[in-house]
Amino acid sequence: MTLNQFLVFTALSLLPISELRGAIPYGLAVGGEIWWIAPLAVGINALVPFIAFIFLDTVHKILLKLKWYEKIFTALSTRAVSKIHAKVEKFGYAGLLVFVAIPLPVTGAWTGALGAWLLAMNRKKSAFMVIAGVAIAGIIVSLVLLLGIKSLNFFIKKI
Numbered sequence: 012m013t014l015n016q017f018l019v020f021t022a023l024s025l026l027p028i029s030e031l032r033g034a035i036p037y038g039l040a041v042g043g044e045i046w047w048i049a050p051l052a053v054g055i056n057a058l059v060p061f062i063a064f065i066f067l068d069t070v071h072k073i074l075l076k077l078k079w080y081e082k083i084f085t086a087l088s089t090r091a092v093s094k095i096h097a098k099v100e101k102f103g104y105a106g107l108l109v110f111v112a113i114p115l116p117v118t119g120a121w122t123g124a125l126g127a128w129l130l131a132m133n134r135k136k137s138a139f140m141v142i143a144g145v146a147i148a149g150i151i152v153s154l155v156l157l158l159g160i161k162s163l164n165f166f167i168k169k170i
Contacts, residue, residue: 012043019037020041025055025056028116030059030121030148031148031152032152035049049153053145057142060120061138063121063124063128064128088129091122091126094117094118095126095127104132104136105140107123107127107132107144108141109144110144111143111144111148112144112145113148124137127141
């Protein structure tokens with residue numbers, strides 16, 4: 012993996028939309044091996060709750076003075092709370108873990124951390140649950156990719 016590819020991989024691991032769902036397939040596509048790509052993507056994505064909490068406690072307060080930022084943040088935060096609130100109310104911190112662990116769009120570490128922050132959940136417990144969810148999501152994405160690649164290779168050999 013070249014430096015540029017590693018930087019793209021890192022960015023994909025950190026970006027709210029792609030997270031592990033984009034980073035792990037990209038890492039494999041540029042020649043990485045699953046045994047180091049998946050743990051590295053999980054490790055990078057595990058930084059998200061800390062980045063999110065620091066951002067929301069500092070820079071966010073300054074940016075809220077900008078109308079366009081306030082509008083975007085209000086829309087995102089309303090969506091995050093609507094997605095996560097029922098699960099957290101019903102299952103507590105385990106609900107946060109399950110929410111982050113499901114590797115679907117808008118269910119990753121960023122939304123989990125934002126929801127935890129908006130719901131004023133304990134930071135340490137929330138960060139731990141988000142990281143645990145990221146680890147589970149990494150396993151799920153890796154297994155789906157491995158099973159898909161093996162199935163694809165099986166069918167190609169039959170043809």
